[in-house]
Structure formats: C-alpha cells, structure tokens
Amino acid sequence: MECLLAFVGADFVLIAADATARRSILQYCQDLDRFVQLTANSGVVGAGDEGDRVQFCEYIAKNVQLYKMRNGYELSTHAVANYTRRNIADFLRSRSPYQVNMVIGGYDKEAGPSVYFLDYLGCLNKQNFAIQGYASNFLSGLLHQHHNPNMSREDARVLLMQCMQELKKRFMVAQPFFIYRFIDENGVGDPQTVHVE
Template sequence: MGTEAMFGLTGKDFVILAADGQAAYSIIRLKNDADKIWKVGNMLFGCSGPSADTANFMEFIEKNVKLNELRTGIPMSTKAAASFTRNELAHALRKGPFQADLLVAGVDNEGPSLYFMDYLASSVKVNKAAHGYGAMFTLGLMDRYWKPDLTEEEAIDIIKKCIKELETRFIVDLPGYKCKIVSKTGIKEVQL
C-alpha cells in the first residue's frame, strides 16, 4: 500500500474515478501532475504503484485490448477487460510481478461496472473502491453516501468530500487530483 489515493464509485449510468497526481520514488516526489487514470478503449483504468511498473503494465494492457478489438471487430466488455488484466497480473506474479493496483471502470450492455484489482491479481466487481493509504479515509465516506441511483452531481460531491477528508486528515500532502467519468456517451474529465 503506497502513499497514494485512488478511488471510484458507480452511479446510475456511469462510473467515476479520481486519483492523486503524485509520482514518487521512495521519499522523493518526482511529479505533481501525473495522470493515473488511463483511457483504454471505451473504459477507464486507474492504476497506482511505482511509475515504471504502472506505465509499462498499462501500455501492455492498452495495446492488447486494442489488438483484440482489431482482430474481432468487437470492443471488449468491461468484464472481459478486467478478466484479461487479472490474468496478465497472475502470469506476471510468477516471473516478474508488477506492483500495480487497479480500478477498471466501464459502461456497456451490462450497465456500469467497477472492478477492484490488486497487485496479487485478486479481482472483484464492486460499487465503490479505493487503493493506497487514501483508502483508509475515503471508503467510509463512500459507504455512507453511495446509493444505487447516484447522479453525476452527487458522485462529484462525494469525490470532493473524499478529497477534503484527505486534505484534512492525511499526513501526506497529495497534489492535483484528476477525476474522470465514463458513461455510454464517452469519457470526460471533471474539473474539481
């Protein structure tokens, strides 16, 4: 578990993800504006961990999801992309593991989906999830305010509450949060 904060939740017809912008090595902050939320096809992948592992792993996943779409002519569903990603993490675990924790978000025929995945290749579909030390502060708030028919405005308000809680209580100053929403109409970035 790193000194990061990445969290997300499902809404009525969308999924929202937020992540801090810190890229660090040991106790040194390298960047304040890292984007840890990747657009992969029609999905969002939040990926936290060491910068080299996350970038390498996410580029691999991104290219293979695109390759599958080119071969089949059909975009991968969120469940299929999460299963593929989990399988790749499990294979890597035996030879050269990636220290990558992920949140996989998408909206398809099955509705909004959010998958929680850790570096040990465990995966589960959830309504709300968080990674890093930030999870200790955000999961309680998301539990309290989440509901199945959440609107975008309500979800953004919950994300703002989570960020405010981190700024108030977390000993580490995490800079520049990025927030993105995926829905059937596409992907958009939200200014917080």
C-alpha cells in the same frame, strides 16, 4: 501513497486518482494523469512503481486494442477486467512480476456502469465503489455511508470533494490535486482536475 478511487452512479462511472508523483520524500509533479483508456467505454487507473504502472497499463491497453482489430468488436468492461487479472496473475508467477494496484471502470450497454478492484496479487472484485492505497483506511467508511448507486453527476462531484477533504484532514501525505473522468454510454469523458484548499 497513491490514491485511486472509482464509484458507480446512475448511468456513469466516476474514476479518479491523485495527481502527485513522488518517490520517498521527494515530490516531482502535481499533474500526473494515472488514467489509461482501454476501450471506448472503459479505463484504468494504476498505482505502484511508476515503471511497472506505465508499462503494464500500456501493455493491457495495446492488447485490448489488438483484440478489437483481430475480432472486429471491443471487449466488455467485465472481460477487460478479467483479462487484466489473468495477466497480473501470469506475471506474478514469472520472474518479472508487476507491482501495480488498479481500479478499472467502464460502462456497457447491457450491464451498465461497473467498477473493479484489482491488486498486484491478482485479486479481482466487482464493487459499487473501489479505493486503492492508504486512502482506503480513511475513505471506506465515508463511501459506505454516502455512496448511492443511483447518484447524479453533481452528487458524484460532491462526494469526490468530501473524500478529498477527508484525506486533507486525516492523512499525513498531501494529495491536493485529483484528476477525474466520467465514463458513460458516450465514452470516456475529458479529464478534470480538482484541487482542495
């Protein structure tokens, strides 16, 4: 039921996830931050089984940091996305696959902003916008129509609010809180919570 969302702008990536933790018919909290920072300029939001999500995202983050310590430089967003895909694929063929869907976003000086869609089967796609979860049934058309890769930060906030309003109106599961961040050349921004009335 989780919703993960990211899209590129003129010189940034907006990456967001709903902040509700739930299992079956129970809701545990509305301030869960699903974001994990991978490098200074990239991060991932994940959805799926909570144990798998936390363990796999932390595993990737720690190994990306280990790579930096061993080699003296950070991986690009493209390299991080492909490393993550390789690990998902390897675990899928083992006895303990991780049931985690992810959206990876980042900014590189050479390549600019980028967003990657990665599912639990290891399918990786670079896109201008990516949505994971049931929300994709409602938001794909909206983002296809209103997303502009050259949008400003204010336009990105407005588009995120439009997405949340659409979910409130059409999706039966309440997702009133989202936590989002901007990622740009200066790194990963502070988390911001948005609430739809």
